[in-house]
Amino acid sequence: MHGGAPVPPPQPAKRRSPKSILRGIGVVLGLVFLAVAGISSMDDASSAEVGDCVKKSSSSLDDGLSVVDCGTAEAQYKVTAVHDDTSDPSVCPANQSAYTKNVHRRRGSDTHMVLCLTSAK
Numbered sequence: 326m327h328g329g330a331p332v333p334p335p336q337p338a339k340r341r342s343p344k345s346i347l348r349g350i351g352v353v354l355g356l357v358f359l360a361v362a363g364i365s366s367m368d369d370a371s372s373a374e375v376g377d378c379v380k381k382s383s384s385s386l387d388d389g390l391s392v393v394d395c396g397t398a399e400a401q402y403k404v405t406a407v408h409d410d411t412s413d414p415s416v417c418p419a420n421q422s423a424y425t426k427n428v429h430r431r432r433g434s435d436t437h438m439v440l441c442l443t444s445a446k
Contacts, residue, residue, distance in 0.1 A: 370426045370440060377404045378445050390424060395445065402442035409438050417441035 370390040373379055378400035382389035393399040408416045414423030416439055424440040 370424060371438065373404050373407065373440055375404055375407060378402065379404060379440075379442070390426075390440070400445040403445045404440050405443055406441040407438065408441070410436055411439055412437035414439055 370379065370392070373390070373392050377392050378395035379390040380393050380399045380401045382391060390402070395403065402422065405421060406417065412425050412427070414425055417423040418441065420443075422442040424442055426438050426440070427435055
């Protein structure tokens with residue numbers, strides 16, 4: 326014969342409210358968005374430095390640039406100078422192309438930058 330106190334019944338599983346489920350989904354989607362935005366901005370013109378090679382996103386230089394490996398056929402231009410806080414293309418020598426970019430900052434005002442470019446070929 327076994328003695329002792331009877332075993333209590335198992336606790337019923339806690340149900341999550343639809344509001345908390347939606348909040349959790351929102352947090353996950355927000356983190357995914359931030360990760361994608363961070364990764365996609367890593368290779369754009371705003372991260373270019375002197376010596377980097379870039380390629381045009383389309384046939385027009387104004388449509389955007391992305392940083393590429395200088396050893397690949399994709400490399401179209403080489404960055405010779407980066408001028409922050411200006412949108413004046415005349416900061417580049419006459420024999421170089423100037424690429425002007427408006428850089429959106431999450432916390433603060435937008436800034437401008439000009440990249441001076443020479444042919445990478």
